[in-house]
Amino acid sequence: MFTESKFTLIVGAGPTGLTLARVLQRHGAPFRIIEQAPAPQTGSRGKGIQPRTQEVLDDLGLLPAFRDAGAPYPELLIHRPGGGTLAQRMDEQHEPTAAAPYPNMLMLPQWRTVELLAAGVPVEYGVGVTAITDGAVTLSTGETVTPRHVVGCDGGRSTVRKSLSVSFEGATAEEQLTIADVRIPGLSRDAWHIWPGDDGRSFRLGLCPMPGTDEFQLTAPPTGESIEDLVASAGLRVTHVGWTSHYRANMRMVSRYRAGNVFLAGDAAHVHSPAGGQGLNTGVQDAYNLGWKLAYGGDRLLDTYEAERLPVAAGVLGISTRLHRRAADAEEDAMRRDDPALKQLSLNYRGGPLSAEHRAAPGAVRAGDRAPGPILDLLRGPQFTLLAFHWTGDLPVSSPTQHVHRITDPLAAETYDVQEPTLFLVRPDNYIGCVTSDMDDVTRYVDALR
Structure with a gap:
């Protein structure tokens, strides 16, 4: 049984919500975590775990399991239109140092990230929020609860954010993208395969092997072809098409992270282009920042969540948006990811209210x-x-x-x-x-x- 007004209600059981649950769990702070979907999410989705997030996972005791399930990012193998291939890296592999023990990005499909974070967390699936009024939260089951705090971790279409009438400012990219999980026999799994367009610069098709699976994550701009025909144009055959998404990248964020006892985190507060692998990682670190403050519970301390995280989200959004534009404009080396800022190790709260x-x-x-x-x-x-x-x-x-x-x-x-x-x-x-x-x-x- 939950004592009314004594627990935190976490809305959304993606990486952000689950990280928050993990932090509250280790503080012994009561919570409920609900997820509108009837089961854990599927699909490779966001696949990159940045060095700073690996330090968070280390602190939570989860990094060994993540490293066992994941793998380093592979080389890019570019299949040239005229024949032949070119191997290059998004970023060189770096040796661990005293200051940065986990210097390289780790790859694993997002469904696996969710699975590892959810182990031992009592997620209530098939339960969503229908209304938040004067501190009372009405659930899709008909139950009404009055938690001490509510945290919206329910994604870019957040019901919690909409209930607060918080604006979600930014833009939606014109460029469309298809992402799918596919099985392709005979294709080497030791490289991320890229097929440029006929001009040799634009992007036509990408197939990235997902660690711990027999699947590739397919990415491609719309061509009017089916996934099977698109892959066939590269001389390959699809035997299975799983999770698929057709979307335009959103680059948006909120102007505030808190309204009374309600907080926003992760994609509910900021959405990014997938370029640079920043979105999932920024959400995990929102939760890592907020969790201990919720456990301590003072209003002045909770006010520092927005003061610390909103500027970070704005900066990260700028980085991922610039990378998105480079790819959309088919710039040379648009796939390079060697900017140290992407590792998120240099993000700081200098000059902030708790520094x-x-x-x-x-x-x-x-x-x-x-x-x-x-x-x-x-x-x-x-x-x-x-x-x-x-x-x-x-x-x-x-x-x-x-x-x-x-x-x-x-x-x-x-x-x-x-x-x-x-x-x-x-x-x-x-x-x-x-x-x-x-x-x-x-x-x-x-x-x-x-």
Whole structure:
């Protein structure tokens, strides 16, 4: 039984909603997660897991399962119109470093991402929202509930967003695209196959092998041909066509993430072109940011969700839109994905309401940044973590809500760019909240969150 007004209602069980459920679950915060669809979503859909999202999955204890199910992005094998092939990469494979232990994008179909995130999460399928009025939520089952918070993770056509009358500003691309999951015998699975148009520059057909399956994700602009005929034009044969989508990319976002006790996250707040693999990852990180704040529950803290995430979504939307335009204009190297910003490791909340940098001369890593390796093992869990570099004075005793570590590893000090006694207070979402040389600053920071 759920006590009225004491739980969070998560609307939508895609990657964003499931990540939020996982975060609340580990905080011991009560929630219900509902999904209008009668069963988990199918289809490869968004297939890229960026390095920052891999760090989130590491923190949640899920990364080993994701790495077992997924694979690195393969080379592109371009089949030239005049014959012959050309191999190239979207981005070079990078070696792990102390600061970035997961430097490369991981590929796996979205249905598998949902499956892995949903394990152990009590999703109520076949249940949607029909109305939200004065804090009361009417469900499609006829039940009315009054949760403490509602989070709309219900996609680009979000019922929750529409109930708030929040505008969804942006544009819909003119270019259409077909995506489908297909089986093609005899086609090598060690490359992402690309067939350009007759001009050698435009895009005609792509077939990307989905790890852990016998399927390829087909992408193609509309040609008037059936999927079978399109594939046949490349000298191949389709034996099965599964999930299929014909769509125009939307590039839109909301002007606010919160209205009272109702929040928006993921595609309900921002939708992207698939170019650059940003949408799913940004949604997961919305949930990672919001989850611990919902668990703590203070209004001032919850206000920081919009203040931190809305600028991030705007920046990411700009990146994915530019990549979309490059592809639409058939620019040279339009498939390159070597911009470090795409990894989302540099996204930060510097200058935000929860970033307290007390040093007169901050180093390269400062309040508002993600906490880099090589000490991610110390950060796992729902607690705050106090990292004390070069510290000889007294420190508080570790507790369930705050772990305390003296850091003596020279590599860690080099990674955090500290030479003097310095305290880094890391938030539950593994962003650095406070940096100081005075323990009183840490105490005041924590007290202000209550």
